[in-house]
Amino acid sequence: MKIAxxxxxxxxxxxxKxxxxxxxSTFKILPIADTVDQAVALLSEIEPDLIFLDIELADGSSFEIFKQIKISAPIIFTTAYDHYSIKAxxxxxxxxxxxxxxxxxxEDAFSNLERMKKAFDPKKFNIALSELNQTSYKSNFLVKRGNKLLPIEVDQIAYFVASDKWVYLVTHDNEKFIVNYNLSELSELINPQNFFRVNRQYLxxxxxxxWLEPYFKGQVCVSLKPETEVQVVSRKVTPELKEWLTN
Known part of the structure; x- marks a missing residue:
């Protein structure tokens, strides 16, 4: 068994290890990765039979890995915190x-792996596991308007903006509501095919x-609707933004 x-x-x-x-002792341990970038490089080159995955890595959350590559191997999460269990x-x-x-x-984790393998045809185990654990994203948010609670579907949302210690949901009709999430949390909750974090303030x-417009040294400006200030996107993020817009 190859283990990452x-x-x-x-x-x-x-x-x-x-x-x-x-x-x-027969298990083969692959080179240890300690960042999201190293993990993506390793898992793109080698398909392990099992992955031990720390949640908080040197350069960010390990959940970022799943946005960059498809992983079919079973995963055992390791962390010092229990509040990631549902997302895991x-x-x-x-x-x-x-x-x-x-x-x-x-031993308990390996026993769980063996029980799951016995429940499926070994050749179909990883496929079945992947299908059972398909990521589900939020389809709506419940927001307050006065004394009422309103459901807002994700399709109605133009963008989220962080301002004055609050995060606001802004609809295509230019309605604005406070949401109880920060932008990092929202990036995990919403389908990345439909929403993109252009900078620290806007998702x-x-x-x-x-439209996009060239700005300075590889940066671009982004014009949004409903109208707000033109947003600057960093040189590092700009290629990702362009690729996202064309997919």
Whole structure:
């Protein structure tokens, strides 16, 4: 069995490697990745049979990996926090281990993997696991207008904007409502095919974009509707934005 360990704490990575080898010395441990970029590069080149995945990596959340590449291998999440458990099971997760990880926790995770494999035809296990864990995105938000609560469908939303310590939902009809999420959380909750984080203030839908205009050293300006100030997109993000608009 080929196993990938994606972990940004060297001590935790080495401990996990020793535990896995103690469980079964025949398992092959792939080179350890400690960032999202390294994980994407590794998993694009090699398809492991199992992935141990820390949630908070050196350069961001490991959930960013799933936005860049498709992963069909089963995943055992490892983290010091329990508040990611629901999101973890939206992807190919078979177990969620809280640090520090010991032999007993690891054995339970492998037992869970074996039970799931026995429930499916081995050749179809990864496909079945992937289908069972298809990521589901929010389809609507419940917002307040006076004393009433209104459902707003995602298709009605032009963009989200962070302003004065609040985050607002702005509809295509230019209605504005406070939402109880920050932009990073919203980026995880909404289908990335339809919304894009152009900068620290704005998460925008494709339908909200009027035009792009070259700005300075590879940057672009974005005009939005309903009308707001023209937004500047960094040189690093600009190629991603252009690719997103053409897909």
């Amino acid at each position: 360990i994606i972990e940004d704490e060297p001590l935790a990575a080495n401990n996990l 020793k535990l896995v080898k103690s469980y079964d 099971f939206e992807v190919n997760s078979i177990a969620y281990l809280l640090k520090p990880i010991n032999a007993e926790k690891l 925008v839908s494709k339908k909200s974009i009027n």
